[in-house]
Amino acid sequence: MTELAAALRDLDEDKVHELVDAKLAAGESPIDIIQECQEGIIAVGELYASGRYYLTELMFSGDIMQSVMAKLDPIIASKADEGKIIGTVVIGTVRGDIHDIGKNIVVNLLRSNRFKVIDLGVDVHAENFVSMVRKTKAKVLGLSALLSTTYPEMKNVIDALTEAGLRDQVKVIIGGAIVNEEVREYTGADAYANDAIQGIEFCRKVYGGGNN
Ligand code: B12
Known part of the structure; x- marks a missing residue:
């Protein structure tokens, strides 16, 4: 584990920022810094799951991560690739789940890569995803979920797209730390x-490599 990853694990906020600042000064990319975090x-x-950390620590780690992102987001935005919009992506965290740090990173990176992003926020109901896909004719829907209890809800969103007759016109990608091929298959998503x-x-692939 890198020094930065360990500082975050140990919830040493000052050290996290010291290391992030040093990495930025050394020209490291925000993406690499995010990956370490x-x-x-x-x-x-894992410490929370094993009972060594409590909810307070979980919350604090989220706060630290958000304060790091407050530093990195403007840098990501300043490197935005100017030019014609490649396409529209609708995204949100599914109903029952309020984790949004990772989703927000995806949103900012998509925007800086010339995508128009409709971010529906957290705890989003299936009907809202469906109506936004219908309205925007987006070719990609991104569903974020970090709780295994919300996998049925991701499936529910995809089933609702099918019922609305929209499934053929939109590719669905699910994301989050613990999704995998098995979850993709269960939910009926196109990718994870x-x-x-x-x-x-x-x-980029859905929109033809970003050249249209
Ligand atoms: C911080 C945190 C919180 C914060 C969230 C703050 C916030 N604003 O998001 C708070 C304290 C609120 C929280 C609450 C809870 N949490 Co929590 N939380 C975490 C923790 C430690 C980190 C999540 C995070 O921000 N990671 C950093 C980001 C950058 O990573 P990421 O989210 O994975 O996102 C990246 C990728 O996954 C991907 N991605 C994410 N979304 C998407 C979407 C698309 C479309 C794409 C393409 C990619 C993509 O791109 C991102 C950037 O690379 C995780 C641990 C873990 N392993 O993830 C637990 C974890 C997710 N939480 C967990 C739990 C249990 C809870 C609670 C139920 C605890 C409780 N008893 O109340 C509640 C649930 C609240 C709710 N209803 O949602 C469990 C879930 C276990 C499970 N199997 O379901 C975890 C795994 C911890 C654990 N090991 O037990 N949590």
Whole structure:
């Protein structure tokens, strides 16, 4: 584990920021910094799951991550690829789930990569996803979920798209730390991603490589 990941795992906010500042000064990419932080925060989750951390620590790790993102987001935005919009992506965290740090990273990266993003926020009902896909004619719907209890809800959204006759016109990608091929298959999604870059690559592919 890197020093930055360990500082986040140990909830040492000052050290996290010291290391992030040093990495930025050394020209490291915000994406690499996010990945290191993600490693640390996954360790926080494991400590929580094993009973060594409590909800307070879980919340604090989220706060630290958000304060890091407040620093990285403007840098990501300043490197935005200017030019014609590639396509529209509707995204949100599904009903029952309020985790949004990862989703927000995906949103910012998509925007800086010339996608128009409709971010529906957290705890989003299936009908809202369906009506936004219908309204915007988006070719990609991104569903974020970090709780295994919300997998049925992701399936519910995809079933609702089918019922509305929209499933053929939209590709669905599910994302979050713990989704995998098994969850993709269960929900009926077209793809899954455990990091933002995979998600952006998928959107580019759906929109024909981003050249249209
Ligand atoms: C911080 C945190 C919280 C914060 C969230 C703050 C916020 N605003 O989001 C708070 C304290 C609120 C919280 C609450 C809870 N949490 Co929590 N939380 C976490 C923790 C430690 C980190 C999540 C995070 O922000 N990671 C950092 C980001 C950058 O990573 P990420 O979310 O994975 O996102 C990346 C990728 O996955 C991907 N991605 C994400 N979404 C999408 C979407 C698309 C479309 C794409 C393409 C990609 C993509 O791109 C991102 C960037 O690379 C995780 C541990 C873990 N392993 O993830 C537990 C974890 C998710 N939480 C957990 C639990 C149990 C809870 C609670 C139920 C606890 C409780 N008893 O109340 C509640 C649930 C509340 C609710 N109803 O949603 C469990 C879930 C276990 C499970 N199997 O279901 C975890 C795994 C911890 C654990 N190991 O036990 N949590």
